[in-house]
Amino acid sequence: MIKTDQRLLEAAAALLDAGGEGAVTIRAVAQAVGMSHNAPYKHFEDRSALLRAVAQQDFAALTHAFAEVRQLRVQPLLKLKQALTAFISYGQEHPARYRLLFSDPSIAAQGGAFEAAAIQPFLEIAAIVQECQDAHDLPDVSNVELTGLIYASVHGLIDLQAGGRMRQEKGLTGAAKGADLLIELLRPATV
Structure with a gap:
């Protein structure tokens, strides 16, 4: 029950x-x-506490989804693309919950256990990015800064798509396509 x-x-x-x-x-x-x-x-306690609990539950679900991708026995770059696809799918399937998690200032201001739950999805992506860096598929720069750039860029793509602001004349046709292009642009040039 x-x-x-x-x-x-x-x-x-x-x-x-x-x-x-x-x-x-x-x-x-x-x-x-x-x-x-x-x-x-x-x-x-109140509506805010209920919404925080929903957000915390969804952060845990994203963490779990990214952790499952990280455990796959595939090339690191494919793991990263699959994790970003899961991130984008969550934003598309649950736009209001996505905004709650990533665009609500009152949610962002929470601390303690909530903050720990909120950082976990990022840490899972960072671990996958590190695997990509170790395999020389992504540049050898600060892992946290590179992960932050990828995370923020994909968030922006999700937000633009959710808001109906993607236009082909702007070079934006979808969050997934934009994320794939970003990863390709970040790959080190081969000699």
């Missing part, structure tokens, strides 16, 4: 997916799981 707090998280995530952050109210979440409108307060 699913615990009540998990049912509340699932309902909040579904409401986010269906109607954006504005659709997530304590009353709507309670109604979605068949509880009284005050019952969720026994599990979450």
Whole structure:
């Protein structure tokens, strides 16, 4: 049987997916799981705490997805492309949750265990980038700076696509295609 707090998280995530952050109210979440409108307060202090829990759960899911890719027995560059594809797919399939994780200043201001959960997806990507660097598929520069550049660039591509701001005349036809081009441009030139 699913615990009540998990049912509340699932309902909040579904409401986010269906109607954006504005659709997530304590009353709507309670109604979605068949509880009284005050019952969720026994599990979450307020709406912000509920949204933080959804974000923390999704950071954990991204971490797990990237860790699974990292364990694949394929070339490091292919791992990186697969991890970025998973990142892009998450942004496309869950745009409101993606904005919650990566564009909400109140979420970014959290510390402690939440901050530790939020950094884990980045660290998994950094480990894959390091494998690519060790295989000489990416430049021998600071791993954290290179990972930051890749992570931020792909985030920008996801955001542009989600906002409907990609245009062929701007050279942007899709987040996945842009991420592939970025990785190809970062590859060291062969002599």
